[in-house]
Amino acid sequence: xxxxxxxxxxxxxxxxxxxxxxxxxxxxxxxxxxxxxxxxxxxxxxxxxxxxxxxxxxxxxxxxxxxxxxxxxxxxxxxxxxxxxxxxxxxxxxxxxxxxxxxxxxxxxxxxxxxxxxxxxxxxxxxxxxxxxxxxxxxxxxxxxxxxxxxxxxxxxxxxxxxxxxxxxxxxxxxxxxxxxxxxxxxxxxxxxxxxxxxxxxxxxxxxxxxxxxxxxxxxxxxxxxxxxxxxxxxxxxxxxxxxxxxxxxxxxxxxxxxxxxxxxxxxxxxxxxxxxxxxxxxxxxxxxxxxxxxxxxxxxxxxxxxxxxxxxxxxxxxxxxxxxxxxxxxxxxxxxxxxxxxxxxxxxxxxxxxxxxxxxxxxxxxxxxxxxxxxxxxxxxxxxxxxxxxxxxxxxxxxxxxxxxxxxxxxxxxxxxxxxxxxxxxxxxxxxxxxxxxxxxxxx
Amino acid sequence: xxxxxxxxxxxxxxxxxxxxxxxxxxxxxxxxxxxxxxxxxxxxxxxxxxxxxxxxxxxxxxxxxxxxxxxxxxxxxxxxxxxxxxxxxxxxxxxxxxxxxxxxxxxxxxxxxxxxxxxxxxxxxxxxxxxxxxxxxxxxxxxxxxxxxxxxxxxxxxxxxxxxxxxxxxxxxxxxxxxxxxxxxxxxxxxxxxxxxxxxxxxxxxxxxxxxxxxxxxx
Ligand code: SF4
Ligand code: SF4
Numbered sequence: 001x002x003x004x005x006x007x008x009x010x011x012x013x014x015x016x017x018x019x020x021x022x023x024x025x026x027x028x029x030x031x032x033x034x035x036x037x038x039x040x041x042x043x044x045x046x047x048x049x050x051x052x053x054x055x056x057x058x059x060x061x062x063x064x065x066x067x068x069x070x071x072x073x074x075x076x077x078x079x080x081x082x083x084x085x086x087x088x089x090x091x092x093x094x095x096x097x098x099x100x101x102x103x104x105x106x107x108x109x110x111x112x113x114x115x116x117x118x119x120x121x122x123x124x125x126x127x128x129x130x131x132x133x134x135x136x137x138x139x140x141x142x143x144x145x146x147x148x149x150x151x152x153x154x155x156x157x158x159x160x161x162x163x164x165x166x167x168x169x170x171x172x173x174x175x176x177x178x179x180x181x182x183x184x185x186x187x188x189x190x191x192x193x194x195x196x197x198x199x200x201x202x203x204x205x206x207x208x209x210x211x212x213x214x215x216x217x218x219x220x221x222x223x224x225x226x227x228x229x230x231x232x233x234x235x236x237x238x239x240x241x242x243x244x245x246x247x248x249x250x251x252x253x254x255x256x257x258x259x260x261x262x263x264x265x266x267x268x269x270x271x272x273x274x275x276x277x278x279x280x281x282x283x284x285x286x287x288x289x290x291x292x293x294x295x296x297x298x299x300x301x302x303x304x305x306x307x308x309x310x311x312x313x314x315x316x317x318x319x320x321x322x323x324x325x326x327x328x329x330x331x332x333x334x335x336x337x338x339x340x341x342x343x344x345x346x347x348x349x350x351x352x353x354x355x356x357x358x359x360x361x362x363x364x365x366x367x368x369x370x371x372x373x374x375x376x377x378x379x380x381x382x383x384x385x386x387x388x389x390x391x392x393x394x395x396x397x398x399x400x401x402x403x404x405x406x407x408x409x410x411x412x413x414x415x416x417x418x419x420x421x422x423x424x425x426x427x428x429x430x431x432x433x434x435x436x437x438x439x440x441x442x443x444x445x
Numbered sequence: 446x447x448x449x450x451x452x453x454x455x456x457x458x459x460x461x462x463x464x465x466x467x468x469x470x471x472x473x474x475x476x477x478x479x480x481x482x483x484x485x486x487x488x489x490x491x492x493x494x495x496x497x498x499x500x501x502x503x504x505x506x507x508x509x510x511x512x513x514x515x516x517x518x519x520x521x522x523x524x525x526x527x528x529x530x531x532x533x534x535x536x537x538x539x540x541x542x543x544x545x546x547x548x549x550x551x552x553x554x555x556x557x558x559x560x561x562x563x564x565x566x567x568x569x570x571x572x573x574x575x576x577x578x579x580x581x582x583x584x585x586x587x588x589x590x591x592x593x594x595x596x597x598x599x600x601x602x603x604x605x606x607x608x609x610x611x612x613x614x615x616x617x618x619x620x621x622x623x624x625x626x627x628x629x630x631x632x633x634x635x636x637x638x639x640x641x642x643x644x645x646x647x648x649x650x651x652x653x654x655x656x657x658x659x660x661x662x663x664x
Contacts, residue, residue, distance in 0.1 A: 052647065057582025057585070076585070
């Protein structure tokens with residue numbers, strides 16, 4: 001292998017969840033768990049992927065981690081599979097606790113499950129899926145970075161991601177209603193309105209530390225004349241970190257709760273805020289965990305919702321947003337749902353000075369926060385910031401003053417990248433710009 | 446020598462072809478039932494038009510983004526696979542055998558063309574080998590199995606070439622050629638070479654997911 005042995009063993013990060021989890025393992029338990037997952041939960045897909053991968057390495061350049069590490073092949077998609085799943089398969093699960101530690105670090109913190117590599121492999125091999133199987137095994141073994149496991153615990157005990165208590169949730173809404181009423185005196189955030197057309201759902205972090213987004217969405221709903229409501233019970237949180245820890249049981253419970261909440265309120269559809277992973281949970285993974293082909297209640301992502309409002313003339317531009325902007329395409333709603341053109345129509349309507357970053361649309365690089373990586377917390381911040389130099393270069397090349405990132409995870413990730421690489425860019429949600437520049441017919445003079 | 450020759454083009458050929466055909470059928474049935482039992486949440490999204498779209502698009506050289514990014518690999522890959530299939534199927538000497546044993550026949554390649562195409566396969570194998578040894582992306586994930594497969598795939602072409610040009614002992618070479626060719630066929634269903642048929646299905650699945658569910662291109 002030459003002088004340098006590339007691999008995760010050279011870059012282990014101390015994390016209490018991984019350390020303590022691995023310390024509790026025995027080789028027997030590891031083997032039993034791996035075999036159970038492989039035999040019980042995987043099938044032809046994993047077999048075919050492992051067997052036919054011709055080890056060509058063509059997927060390497062799909063991955064921002066590889067692109068940001070000067071050709072270190074252990075960051076390539078197939079390099080990650082080599083260090084995790086292939087060993088488990090080859091050894092039929094006979095691996096050490098130390099191996100599980102390293103496999104967990106690769107799967108939880110060095111892959112964003114962004115699926116860009118699927119578009120680059122001639123066989124369409126889905127490395128993200130393989131990494132999810134590795135995570136599933138690590139979850140069952142209890143070897144999970146502590147921060148993200150904490151969010152999964154929160155989901156399990158409160159049905160939201162951020163330990164938000166029932167009354168805190170309602171408080172946050174009333175507080176934001178109050179805030180909004182300074183500008184729009186007639187505004188209400190209708191709680192528990194049965195039969196409303198729309199249930200608006202957000203992710204756990206919104207009431208916790210991005211509350212202004214709730215206010216802005218309320219203004220949009222109000223000014224566009226929507227018949228909408230928000231739930232006062234659990235089910236308001238559409239986020240889902242359990243999906244990323246490998247806790248499929250909790251993932252399914254969360255989605256059921258979310259949809260049942262909408263059904264209880266008898267709404268016609270759910271509109272969700274600017275979040276990518278929550279959309280993935282509803283549209284791709286959570287629904288399948290519950291054996292639903294698609295979500296049982298229609299769901300519209302914010303990007304599509306804005307687009308609809310514009311098309312129907314319910315959202316109007318009062319003044320253009322003059323600064324130069326670029327748009328980051330979040331994987332889960334672009335590569336995951338193809339909303340790129342709609343997003344662009346909205347951006348162009350508000351921002352005359354729009355600059356594309358390259359590559360873009362479904363070929364955009366991931367923010368490196370997705371797939372739960374940012375939720376693995378401070379111990380792994382450098383992993384994702386250094387692992388996405390290519391994103392910094394991509395942003396810088398646009399020369400734009402503002403980067404629009406219509407996704408919570410991307411937002412967090414890009415913020416760190418912008419600071420880490422001193423790009424001096426402003427970062428905004430699309431609703432920030434819409435709120436600033438839209439016509440508000442009910443606003444007080 | 447003659448007995449050995451008769452044995453390899455007779456019973457051994459039946460065995461080689463038999464394992465190839467039965468092996469593929471077995472593998473397809475096995476994988477399909479496994480997918481039905483364990484991967485239903487993927488199988489359910491399969492779509493014929495999007496499957497075909499994906500297979501078609503990826504079959505065009507320099508069309509997919511990644512084919513454009515890796516021109517040398519693209520040329521080698523396409524040249525290799527086209528010649529790899531065309532030479533054995535349309536070689537006059539092979540078609541003659543089909544005619545002799547089964548009385549069927551079809552179009553053939555001029556010998557000169559087949560000769561160049563054989564060289565192209567060998568050259569591509571050398572390219573793959575050099576790339577495997579020097580390009581870190583591939584080298585990092587290469588195991589001894591990948592080398593064996595490469596040698597296995599190259600050997601019927603090397604021996605065929607040597608036999609055709611009567612380099613070394615012709616009779617010996619031709620037997621080696623047939624044996625390695627049959628080994629190659631027989632191993633297709635059970636090694637990485639199964640990408641020959643399983644690859645179509647993984648491609649089809651990626652095409653279906655990306656086309657039908659994700660509404661984006663998978664290339
Ligand atoms: S981060 Fe994205 S491109 Fe890289 S291996 Fe994971 S899914 Fe593939
Ligand atoms: S591009 Fe596909 S076949 Fe090649 S190494 Fe990557 S996953 Fe394997």
